[in-house]
Amino acid sequence: MVESQCQLLDLPPELLIRISQFVIKGQREGAMTPLFLGKICRDWRTLVFESSELWAALQLTLRSNPESQLELLEEWGNRAAGHPLHINISDPSAVLIEGDPCERLIRWIQDKSPQISRLKLLMTTEFFDAMEDSKMAEYRWPLLTKVYLDSDGWDLTDPHGFLNFGPEACPQLSSATIGKFYIHNVQLPWKLLLHLHLREDVSTEDIHDVLRMAPQLQTLKATSVYNCYGNQTRGTVMTSTSVRRFMFSSEDISLAWGCEVFNSLCLPELKALTIKRGQTRPVTRHTFELDIYPLIFLSHCPLVELSVECATLKESRFLDCLSLLPTLVILRLCSNSWFQEDLIGNLTPLRPDLFISMMGSEDHPPILPNLEELILEGSVVSFSPQILIKLLKIRWGEPRGEKEKITLRSIVLSLEGSDWEVEKRHQVEFEGWREKGFTLDVR
Template structure:
């Protein structure tokens, strides 16, 4: 650097020559000044060229260290949208990623994220206990959605902030696709010319009715609504006849049946009513119901379900086997998937599934049985004498060791079955506690590896709830969780 400076100084201010006795003439001075100016112009051109080169080298270096920052804005936006896109089909209950971390990476990403309205299609989580914080969050999110549809997967507390929340939501009523509310008492929805503003895009609704609620809730028109969750709530006007999915929690059995009597198009029902005794009634016919998930087995006695294919029961009753068999008999339905989430013996399990030979999927949890009982049970499945159409088999949170040799023999037989017997595609087993030694859990490793190579999904696990199904799918907690339609019964 010092050498360059010396060269520049020497070029601009050359070593003066000894003046002649008469001194330089005016012509000589003008010539010398012109020469200095020419040299200055040349050096300025060289400096400009060096600055251009500096910027080019700096940009190249930045692209090597942070290549993502050099992407065109359009491509970066597409990556953002892919990141925050809808859940993949195999896991419909999975929540979309939160776009906020994208906005926290750098100034450029923050600008892009906040300007991309498609990134903000949903407001999810639990509402803040601070009313101002909740209202500010709602306003800031809605201000970014533009003309896109929007989902609110957070229970908005209308029982305390309804007079402030609804005016904020009103301009976006035509863009709301799903909505969660917590209510208590009357709700004053926005009106236009004396009529409630319709929720024209609403497809899914979850409402938690808190205590001390009085009177019926008049809900705005919602012509596209097809999925509804109601908790501790019955007095509400909804387009029941167009629903295809309904979840009910905390209502009496009689109230549940009154609601179900209006749901002519229902295809999926997730229900847990209060335990009460009802006299025998004429069974209610739900012509299109294909999937029933119930925490309360007595509802089964009051239904006729000719299209039923999937059944999940989470309440153990002595009469549950008899109730299910009667349901199948009077409905004329063919069950294809059954999930029992309560402990049973193998003998009771066999008695339960014996008339259900068309089952393709069976999920059992918490089995209690003797070690010796496994061999004949697994042998019947291996031979196809029991469940010849079985393709998915889940033994979850088992309380008794299963004979590894018998299990592998069953998997071998059903992995390459004779004609007329279905091929088992998926088998999962979990034991309630870890094995006493490592050899127990690794004994079948090579054998299972070969089964997997042949295309069978085989998963073994030890430890509590290692393969327990996600019981929160479609279930109600203190803050209502809205899952739209696709309950996953088998993993």
């Protein structure tokens, strides 16, 4: 160990600093800190404590004795010197509600605001109330590019209060994640915003408001979307020519899920649409039913990537939707349930029609001519692997034949059903296509 340390210390200090930065700022759990590296040996300690850029990233989880932690926070910030700071502070035990420790942290954030480039705060409502009361309008965040705000309760106590991250205070801010705050109670530089994640209980009206206020928004992610019946957006189509990626998720089955939003948006430049309804395949139809056809029909968008997970889909309607997406390159369908138009109220196994249309047949070309990657997992189907083999021979040629230039290069299937049983003889044929360079995983 001593010998390996000495060899490492023979490297130029500039390279050692870069290696240390990579280790310290790692996104994995338990990434090292400058304090840990400083314990390795005396030479490491000297290097670490003389390298102010190693102290630019700080993650603090407040515990029962916040005073000592705040002292360390202040010392840590001083060691970073003038380098841009990445600050991540959370208070899961609600220890910082009021009093001197709360005020001390707010003063520190205010003092360091000109130096902070990324800020993540998961704090109590009382903390945000105190922060709003601390003349937050006077804060300046000239380097701030990314902010993440979430609390343990809904919004500020003062109904007229707001958190100021507006354009004058944050001229560089382009990415924001907002938790339990109504969007109108957080001032953001809406006209500059490129990426936004709304994490809690988002209505169709909220989405319309965001798209109206943020004309350059490229990515919108909305969690816990719900229908707001009787709102003013019903029947109104909202158009955004800037949005490229739209991500929806709702894992709380007690919410009426916001399929209404798909009836009222026109996104002509949309490239990627991701929808996740829960964690498991639905066992009922109506709670999880999803129809994205209106959005696709209104938008005429050049969609490249579509992912739908844990939803209930009508076969014919979804097939009509795919027929409008000749530009699609990646299609992921995971843990979905299906139903047919003529069987009211019942879930049914997925028939081969959808798969045949996507893959193409002897009589009809594929409806997705540019598809390169297909993932179909967790659905119950009514066909056998032999249907797949027949379609692959049409699309990819014989397993041991010559390698052909085909757009579709990757297929992953993990299915269920009384007729779906992958046998050894099937795997032998699949291996032939894998030897030709195709990615094929069938279970």
